[in-house]
Amino acid sequence: xxxxxxxxxxxxxxxxxxxxxxxxxxxxxxxxxxxxxxxxxxxxxxxxxxxxxxxxxxxxxxxxxxxxxxxxxxxxxxxxxxxxxxxxxxxxxxxxxxxxxxxxxxxxxxxxxxxxxxxxxxxxxxxxxxxxxxxxxxxxxxxxxxxxxxxxxxxxxxxxxxxxxxxxxxxxxxxxxxxxxxxxxxxxxxxxxxxxxxxxxxxxxxxxxxxxxxxxxxxxxxxxxxxxxxxxxxxxxxxxxxxxxxxxxxxxxxxxxxxxxxxxxxxxxxxxxxxxxxxxxxxxxxxxxxxxxxxxxxxxxxxxxxxxxxxxxxxxxxxxxxxxxxxxxxxxxxxxxxxxxxxxxxxxxxxxxxxxxxxxxxxxxxxxxxxxxxxxxxxxxxxxxxxxxxxxxxxxxxxxxxxxxxxxxxxxxxxxxxxxxxxxxxxxxxxxxxxxxxxxxxxxxxxxxxxxxxxxxxxxxxxxxxxxxxxxxxxxxxxxxxxx
Numbered sequence: 001x002x003x004x005x006x007x008x009x010x011x012x013x014x015x016x017x018x019x020x021x022x023x024x025x026x027x028x029x030x031x032x033x034x035x036x037x038x039x040x041x042x043x044x045x046x047x048x049x050x051x052x053x054x055x056x057x058x059x060x061x062x063x064x065x066x067x068x069x070x071x072x073x074x075x076x077x078x079x080x081x082x083x084x085x086x087x088x089x090x091x092x093x094x095x096x097x098x099x100x101x102x103x104x105x106x107x108x109x110x111x112x113x114x115x116x117x118x119x120x121x122x123x124x125x126x127x128x129x130x131x132x133x134x135x136x137x138x139x140x141x142x143x144x145x146x147x148x149x150x151x152x153x154x155x156x157x158x159x160x161x162x163x164x165x166x167x168x169x170x171x172x173x174x175x176x177x178x179x180x181x182x183x184x185x186x187x188x189x190x191x192x193x194x195x196x197x198x199x200x201x202x203x204x205x206x207x208x209x210x211x212x213x214x215x216x217x218x219x220x221x222x223x224x225x226x227x228x229x230x231x232x233x234x235x236x237x238x239x240x241x242x243x244x245x246x247x248x249x250x251x252x253x254x255x256x257x258x259x260x261x262x263x264x265x266x267x268x269x270x271x272x273x274x275x276x277x278x279x280x281x282x283x284x285x286x287x288x289x290x291x292x293x294x295x296x297x298x299x300x301x302x303x304x305x306x307x308x309x310x311x312x313x314x315x316x317x318x319x320x321x322x323x324x325x326x327x328x329x330x331x332x333x334x335x336x337x338x339x340x341x342x343x344x345x346x347x348x349x350x351x352x353x354x355x356x357x358x359x360x361x362x363x364x365x366x367x368x369x370x371x372x373x374x375x376x377x378x379x380x381x382x383x384x385x386x387x388x389x390x391x392x393x394x395x396x397x398x399x400x401x402x403x404x405x406x407x408x409x410x411x412x413x414x415x416x417x418x419x420x421x422x423x424x425x426x427x428x429x430x431x432x433x434x435x436x437x438x439x440x441x442x443x444x445x446x447x448x449x450x451x452x453x454x455x456x457x458x459x460x461x462x463x464x465x466x467x468x469x470x471x472x473x474x475x476x477x478x479x480x481x482x483x484x
Contacts, residue, residue, distance in 0.1 A: 002272075003163050004053045004265060005045075006082035008106075010098045011059025013088045014118040018146040019043060019056035022156070042268060044300070047156045053268070055082060060102055076105065081265055084159060085113040087137060091120045091128030095135075103135050112162060113137050116155065121145035190233045191240030192361050195274030197267060197298070199290055202282040203310040207344035208232070208245045211353070236354070246270045271298055275364065275405065276357045276439070277305040283312050283319075283341070287326050295334060302406040304360035304440035306338045306353060307331070313343040336432060337439045360439025366407055368435065370400040377411065380430045389418040397449075407435075408443040416446035 005022075007015040023043035041056040057078045079085055087106060089099050106113050115137040120128045125143035132141045142158070144151035196204045212234055232243045246267040271277055277298050281291050298305050309323065320341075327339060338356035342349040377399040386394035394415045402408035409431060428442055460468070 001167060002051045002053060002269075003083045003159070004055065004081060005084045005086060005159070006055045006057060006078040007086050007088060008057050008079060008102065009059065009088035010090070010096065010102070013059070013090045013093075014146045015059070015088050016056055018086070018088065018116075018118065018144075018152065019054055021146055021149055021152050022052075022054050042265075045156075047153070047160065050160055052156075052160075053265070060098065079106065079109050079111065082111060084163065085109070085111050086116050086155075086159075087113050088116045088118050089132060089141075091117040091125075091143065092123065093119075095131035099132075099135070103137065106137065112166070114155070114159065115141045117141045117143045118146050121148050121150065190235075190242055192357065193242045193244060193273060193275045194357060195244040195246060195270050195277045195303075196280060197246050197271060197277055197294060198280035199282070199288075199294070202280045202285075203344045204280050205245055207278070207280060207308065207310065207342075207350065208243050210344050210347050210350050211243060244270045244274055268297065271301050271303060274303055276360050277303045278308055278353060278357070279305055280308050280310050280344075283309045283315060283323055286323055287330055292330065295331075299334065299441050302441055302443065304364040304406070305334075306340065306356040306360060306439055307334075308344075308353060309339065309341045310344050312341040313346055313348060336437070356439060363435075363437040364405045364407065364440040366404065366435065366437065368401055370398065373399040373401065373409065373431075376431055376434050377427075380427055384423075384426060386423055387420060389415055394419055402443075402445060406441045406443055407437060408445065410445045410447060412447050412449060414448055416448045419446055 007019055009015055019041065022045040024045070025043060043054050043056070045052050045054050055078045060076075085106060087102060089095070115132055115135060117125070117129050117132060120143040129141040129143055135141075142151070142155050144155055146152060196208055198204050212232065230245045232245065234241055234243065279291070279295055279298065281287060295305075295307075309327070312320070315323075331339075337360070340349055340352055340356065342353070344350060377396055381396055386396060388394075392415065394413065396411055396413035396416070399409055399411045402410040411427070424444060424446070428444060431437070432442060
């Protein structure tokens, strides 16, 4: 099980900077003035092979009015969502009344919280932490400098040490099974796990019922009927599947009820648990920004997917042409996935989804030998050689499979860190075409081998070194004479 970690604190204490460090992204806006983050932001982080979810929040000052009051309410709700809270304070500014008010609320949540003293760069950490010992959240406040990435790894190691012990205590008490501890879903699952996601009221539950052939999920013409993710195992033509019906994700400023806010976390976790995701888009409303954000999250999670444009029936030809043109223009980054125009209510083209689901799953779980992948790499290099960097051509030697769901290709060579993004895209397109990978993102890692002569001691005598230099000089002179 992956923990959900909320970052809370007063404005401008470095929450967004820490969010970017933990997620290794630039998703959270960072600037040197308070109140920049207005709403909660979700992201995924990784510590070695451990994953976690991070929630960035707006600041809490204690005297909020207007939009700041709503921002503070968002932060309070993030505390309710989270398993673990990192309470950030400003080591340079010292303890404030706002910090003490946040601590009072933290105590009422009964959640495990770390007091993280940020901005300790350039000052003595012991001096920076002195004011905060009296808050009593942890035995020792934890000093970090998020902008310098100092102390963040040690902080997360301590968080995971606590989390592992907490989960084990739940297992010992019988509140958690060993399967759930390993990350398996508590629901019974069989075959391909298909996550049905989309904004509220686009027809997800109707599509689930149509795919099942029975009324297994509540359908009502009001956004937000589904409040949790529902796992439904079933069989079709002798093949086993598990459908995951999820609550809809809408723009967070439109999310009012606490129960719906919790469903966002459930939906994101359901995407992580799926093998293939079906993204449902409302044809009558067209492609909106939230559809793109949700698709981006699916791709970031590395999940195979297919797109279902629902409520296609009843549209006139002009409207259909407009939507198709918009899809071609705005979904060019996901052109490797199939798009189906369906009517979940009447069943039109719903059966065609299974072909794309099967193909995407097969591609995502594909296995290829090192010899075969290396041959593809060699053919690609012959057709289009890598560029020259500092008078040395980049060499790509061999490739092997590093993982599945999504496929991860590891390419070894020299100076691979200098490889341009355009050449990386060329390699991805080549591998995707040859391996017939459809409906799933691909991950490439480029590794540079160690130079065997990097740390080798030069054992030549001074006379030998001078002689070698003379030989080089003679060769240069001969080359110049030949040119004349």
